[in-house]
Amino acid sequence: MGSIPTESLFSELSDIPLDSHYALKEEFSADPAPKKVILGSGIYRDGNGMPWVLPTVKEAEDIVDNIGDPGRYDYLQIAGSAAFYTAARDLLFGRVDTKVESIVSVQAVSGTGANSLGARFLSESLKPSAVWLSNPSWVNHANIWSLVGVEVKYYPYWDAEKRLLDFENMIKTLESHTKPGDVIVLHGCAHNPTGVDPTKDQWKTIADVCQRRGLFPFFDNAYQGFASGDLDEDAWALRHFAGRENMELAAAQSFSKNMGLYGERVGALHILTASPDAASKVKGHVLRIQRGQVSQPPRRGATLATTILTNGKLFQKWLLDLREMSSRIKDMRKALHDELVALGTPGDWGHILTQIGMFSYTGLSPAQVEHLRSEGHVYILASGRISVPGLNPGNVKYVAAAIDKAVRGGLA
Incomplete structure (x- = not known):
């Protein structure tokens, strides 16, 4: 009989770091600060920062569940x-x-x-x-x-x-x-x-x-x-x-x-x-x-x-859901932009308004992002990308103030 190996067959594998999005979530979860914000993953949140189940999805669930299709698990x-x-x-x-x-x-x-x-x-x-x-x-x-x-x-x-x-x-x-x-x-x-x-x-x-x-x-x-x-x-x-x-x-x-x-x-x-x-x-x-x-x-x-x-009626309701989500994102873009302008944060922040969709490339440097995390407890990716739906009326002033402090700190 051959000898039993003392090391794993996988011991020579290189270490692969955790995906940056999920690493950010872990860092955020471990932060004991009473007030903290995460603007990482692309998940839509409502105005209270909670996950939003679309009304049309709720209706679709009721329709599907009421049918009781015997082949629904086939x-x-x-x-x-x-x-x-x-x-x-x-x-x-x-x-x-x-x-x-x-x-x-x-x-x-x-x-x-x-x-x-x-x-x-x-x-x-x-x-x-x-x-x-x-x-x-x-x-x-x-x-x-x-x-x-x-x-x-x-x-x-x-x-x-x-x-x-x-x-x-x-x-x-x-x-x-x-x-x-x-x-x-x-x-x-x-x-x-x-x-x-x-x-x-x-x-x-x-x-x-x-x-x-x-x-x-x-x-x-x-x-x-x-x-x-x-x-x-x-x-x-x-x-x-x-x-x-x-x-x-x-x-x-x-x-x-x-x-x-x-x-x-x-x-x-x-x-x-x-x-x-x-x-x-x-x-x-x-x-x-x-x-x-x-x-x-x-x-x-x-x-x-x-x-x-x-479903024609449900489809039309879905269009309203889409407009509600896209409109709230646009509102949050404007709110963040206006707060930064009101604070006199150095730089031109007009790009936040001209960008579209869920994400914004803020232009913040990795050092400024680190300042946001360590001092402001605002968690965004090192690239400076933020998920705009993570902003809401309850945290946008806080986020803008944290960005302002990071930029004024002279971190480049």
Whole structure:
């Protein structure tokens, strides 16, 4: 018999630090300060700082529960609920009757699952030399693409000095450094983490570059209706790309934010191909990967989303919920901006108002962020990104005062 090993077979593994978002939560929880604020994760809160269950979701729950479907715990198909992913597709793409047979849609485990499923498929089928992410981008994008073995590269996006989109350098980089077949990840609206979106004319230029350079666009759509309060406005960029001749693309879609279904993990992956024949082939490969990763996606959240999307009266009520959430976020942006201006906080804070959606890139330095945590007990990411819905009438003055002190402390 061989000797029993004295060390773990995993002892040579490197240490992987906890994801920054969850590390922030742990640090916040451990802080004994009686008054503290966390503006980290992208979760919508109401005016009292509490999680908000959308009224339309409550109604959908009652409808679903009263039906008492005996198959409510049965497996879905590998592609998920056809009623759900069809309604989700129409919400995102609009009515595209002439192209519907060329779009492959499957239910996914929220936006992360859709991104992951799409990345796995595209890495195998297109074999891109690189995937191009905005600098900065959602923290999980690089992780997802690294896990499928695709080199991650970045295009300029945030101009830290001017606190706006670095569009000129973005286009220069895409024109000069990308290769045909490369994938470019684009945020459909409410860019995470900066809150800065291209204008419609800029989106058209980006589409031109993608076609000219042979890039494959992969849209991440986590905030439709949650950014501007208008579903069609927030889908404009993707629909413009999809409306171009011979433009193929992928889109990850999430209902975590716009329906508040965070824990239900409701999402979809859509792939627009050049022909129905191509779509048939794509679907087979996507379902093979889905089968190997999750077999079938979960049922209840998709059932709730489908109920809202397909019930005319409930859908109209949902539009009001979206406007309420987006309006409160805009109000909190203005409140924070106005408090900083009233305090005379050094610097120009106008970018807080011009950014859109759940997040704001404040422009605070890592040292200033550390001051916020240690002295003000206000917890935000080291990048200076804040989750605006975490602000409310009861804490916005406190947060603004803490920012003011960090900036005046001369920390750069």
